[in-house]
Amino acid sequence: MTHTERILRRGERPDVLDPEHARRALRETFMGAQGRQYIQIPLIDVIARTWLEQDIHVNMSILDSQQAREAMAQTALPRGHVRVGPAARIRGQYLFWWQLMLHIIDYIYLGDANQLPTREDIDTLVAHVGGTSYMPGFNEEELAAIQVMLDRYRDADPSATLTSDQVLDRFVLPALVQGDRHWVSNPDHHRPGTILRGAHESMLRVALIDCRRKLTQDRELTDLECVYARLDTLLQEGCLDTLPTFNCLDTLPTFKQLVAEYNAQHAALPFAWPHGPDEPGDRP
Known part of the structure; x- marks a missing residue:
């Protein structure tokens, strides 16, 4: 057994991805990104690929349910995270990244980069969660960096075949x-x-x-x-x-x-x- 296999076999892993498990994993990526939001994309990606490699199945009807979205929206900020303004802004960020995470999971589990959002999709999602170009996390620089990272995946791994x-x-x-x-x-x-x-x-x-x-x-x-x-x-x-x-x-x-x-x-x-x-x- 390799060192990586030993790491991944620690603890029990579910057969089907629980929304609470996904919520905790997404919440962690906010700290891992260190304020550079585009870094959340490869973190979400590698976590989701690991779920797939561990034969953890996903049920999108559960993950994309109103109950799952609302639980994510009400999540507290990670310990030590900088304060980012009113609760509505935090809620919007969590809802934005929850939907982006679902796109990435679809891309990996279906092996199809067409599941990744386009810039038009991202702009529509920002508006849907109440974001504006004047808000931190939704400004042009940050959204453009997110799009660049998504495009790198489209070009380098369109069928999500990388391990x-x-x-x-x-x-x-x-x-x-x-x-x-x-x-x-x-x-x-x-x-x-x-x-x-x-x-x-x-x-x-x-x-x-x-x-x-x-x-x-x-x-x-x-x-x-x-x-x-x-x-x-x-x-x-x-x-x-x-x-x-x-x-x-x-x-x-x-x-x-x-x-x-x-x-x-x-x-x-x-x-x-x-x-x-x-x-x-x-x-x-």
């Missing part, structure tokens, strides 16, 4: 490194929220350490934590140049740059990669 491991390598890791460097590497960018201990802390670093701790303690991982744990393995193996068939080696120079930029600002508590001891004081 979840391949998606981790080709889409998830590059997106997370890019998102992290936005906050870590630019002194003018101050990360919002309180889940990390500093404005220029690395979300990727903290997530990798947290997953290592939970695995050591034999605790069950969430869907997003499984993503980080598998990325950790990918980075470790990529560092040793043992994945010649993966693109991870193309991303490693940028990842190493992220590590160097982080360590230049955090000499007292560096990003100890690739070996990564369990450092204290990662959370505020």
